[in-house]
Amino acid sequence: MNVSVRHVTKGFGATPVLKDISLEIRDRELFFLLGPSGCGKTTLLRLIAGFYQPEEGGVFFGDRPMNGVPPHQRNTGMVFQNYALWPHLTVAENVAYGLDVRRFSAAKKKQRVAETLGIVQMENLADRSPNQLSGGQQQRVALARALVIRPDVLLLDEPLSNLDAKLRLEMREEIRRIHEQTRITTIYVTHDQKESLSLADRLAVLHDGVVEQVGEPRAVYGAPANRFVADFIGETNWLPGDVETASAEGARLRTEFGRLLAEGKPGLAPGQAVWIGFRPEAARIGTDEVNVLRCRINRVTYLGEIEEYELALSATATIKAFEQNPLAIRRPGAELAVHVRPQNLFVMPR
Numbered sequence: 001m002n003v004s005v006r007h008v009t010k011g012f013g014a015t016p017v018l019k020d021i022s023l024e025i026r027d028r029e030l031f032f033l034l035g036p037s038g039c040g041k042t043t044l045l046r047l048i049a050g051f052y053q054p055e056e057g058g059v060f061f062g063d064r065p066m067n068g069v070p071p072h073q074r075n076t077g078m079v080f081q082n083y084a085l086w087p088h089l090t091v092a093e094n095v096a097y098g099l100d101v102r103r104f105s106a107a108k109k110k111q112r113v114a115e116t117l118g119i120v121q122m123e124n125l126a127d128r129s130p131n132q133l134s135g136g137q138q139q140r141v142a143l144a145r146a147l148v149i150r151p152d153v154l155l156l157d158e159p160l161s162n163l164d165a166k167l168r169l170e171m172r173e174e175i176r177r178i179h180e181q182t183r184i185t186t187i188y189v190t191h192d193q194k195e196s197l198s199l200a201d202r203l204a205v206l207h208d209g210v211v212e213q214v215g216e217p218r219a220v221y222g223a224p225a226n227r228f229v230a231d232f233i234g235e236t237n238w239l240p241g242d243v244e245t246a247s248a249e250g251a252r253l254r255t256e257f258g259r260l261l262a263e264g265k266p267g268l269a270p271g272q273a274v275w276i277g278f279r280p281e282a283a284r285i286g287t288d289e290v291n292v293l294r295c296r297i298n299r300v301t302y303l304g305e306i307e308e309y310e311l312a313l314s315a316t317a318t319i320k321a322f323e324q325n326p327l328a329i330r331r332p333g334a335e336l337a338v339h340v341r342p343q344n345l346f347v348m349p350r
């Protein structure tokens, strides 16, 4: 089922929370709504579920307008952050609940519950009560309860945020597997960029009630639309500069730390003031023919798989660089050159 959100506006009292949001979520897609706390992602998810109505614009499931359709008639399954399981019902009864409301026969219900507990690999714990389950197992039951009705759209609101780091990774893989198996159109809300980069077919970055960018994880990480997206998804070093020359192939940029070449970047004009950005992992140790920055090491942080450096370009400008599997131990105070490939530079108007 494809889901269209068209020019949706929603506020609470005088505060606008969603400001003219439009999104096209494709059939069978695992789509992420990603953004910082308060950006409006839960409000948008609840609006798609039917708990809120938009003030302007509309939500469509396929060609069917959903404005005015109550939640229980939308055929969506929802999973909440806190699981919201019934403590007095067993696992199987919790999962069957959505079918009771839909008046399934006893035999059909039993079969469907067993099938769905199979999908989340919980068939052996069907008779347990929720308080006899671990957090990860409770989350599986919550998923089963949402899946049992065979929803057209699955809505997940920060489903892993109550789990510890290791379980979160495990359940991430589970959600990927379940989505691959069921191929239900899924809309997943999170503020965790790693979760969205690792799982999403496509993602939308929201900020202050506005969609900043939509795309596949690699496209958004590799070519963020603006500084907000670049800083929210991953880390970015920024240097102020000016455009010296610009052509279809690339731009020559002037900075107080030397000249930099950027590949591509249409739409730049000579003389334009810009921010030049690059990821810490794009800063490669050593010199090259172009884009060399000469620095002094301020700080070295050992993180196991990588060494993280804070490097001073001047008395006030610092950048961050990562080195994978370092051979030498580098010390603060030492000089170090790094270079950045022209295709790894972001250039944004200043």
Ligand code: ATP
Pocket: 012, 017, 035, 036, 037, 038, 039, 040, 041, 042, 043, 044, 191
């Ligand atoms: P979080 O990750 O913290 O849940 P979010 O991006 O999901 O954040 P929303 O829950 O959609 O954000 O909230 C967006 C804004 O709307 C916030 O400023 C919040 O305080 C406000 N808000 C949300 N629900 C209501 C409500 N029922 N009444 C009044 N204000 C609300």
